[in-house]
Amino acid sequence: MVIAIDGPAGAGKSTVARAVALRLGFTYLDTGAMYRSVGLRHAQAGGDAGHVAATISIEFDGERVLVDGEDVTELIRTPEASEAASHVAADPQVRKALVAEQQRIVATGDWVAEGRDIGSVVAPDAAVKVFLTADPQERARRRAAQHNLDLEEVLKDQQARDERDNTADRATLEAPKDATPVDTTGLTLDEVVEQVVTLAIEAKEIQA
The missing domain is CATH 3.40.50.300 (P-loop containing nucleotide triphosphate hydrolases)
Known part of the structure; x- marks a missing residue:
């Protein structure tokens, strides 16, 4: 089984993917x-x-x-x-x-793969597709805190990066049509992980 986690920078993809892989015993990519x-x-x-x-x-x-x-x-x-x-x-x-x-x-x-075009390009047939989002201010706040950077500078760089990442035929800020959107703004890591794990369990039951 492949769990594909998409979303823009700062939405929590890496942290969530690692935690989901640990919970399910999958390998994290x-x-x-x-x-x-x-x-x-x-x-x-x-x-x-x-x-x-x-x-x-x-x-x-x-x-x-x-x-x-x-x-x-x-x-x-x-x-x-x-x-x-x-x-x-x-x-x-x-x-x-x-x-x-x-x-x-x-x-x-069994893999938990995260990135910006996993569900749409890398693993379009993934059993579970999740698109993580977060308020731009929250995304920048997380990145600034993680790297001890100035928030306003991170916001400026993030906007430029979003514009660049959403060009060149990537459209990485758009969720795949069959992905489940999860807004991580205001949610704890455990709350987000629980949502993804529930989706995985439901997918396994359908496959069984």
Whole structure:
């Protein structure tokens, strides 16, 4: 079974996906880390981003992310890496390479996959699709608190990123038609996780 969790930056995708995977005993796939890894390598080495995406080796070892054998777990969590990820994700060749790899990964087993186009592009046949949203101010507040940044600067960057992420044929701020929308504004992590887990249990009962 695949649980696909979509939504814009700051909506809580990663935190919710990790918690849901833990609750259900599924494997968590952090697709954002893959784009961040490509962004990091492209920023370091330059060249064609599509070529980087097609040739890079990305491995998940528990909570660690390895790129060509190097532990980049901390490096890809910086605001700079986040910005680089957003830029390379606008490249169709980057998306093509990473989507193919993500589809290969989730083809077998039970996965909770999160990202900006999981339910619409990577796993359109996912048993459960959830689209997390949150008030823009709340999304920015979370990111500012997480990285100890200025709220107004985060809001400005977030708006620019949303505009960029919603172009290049991605439409990542629009929920897939068959996804369940969950507004995380004002909700606790447990409350959001419970909603997703309930959807997964219902889907399993239908499949049985």
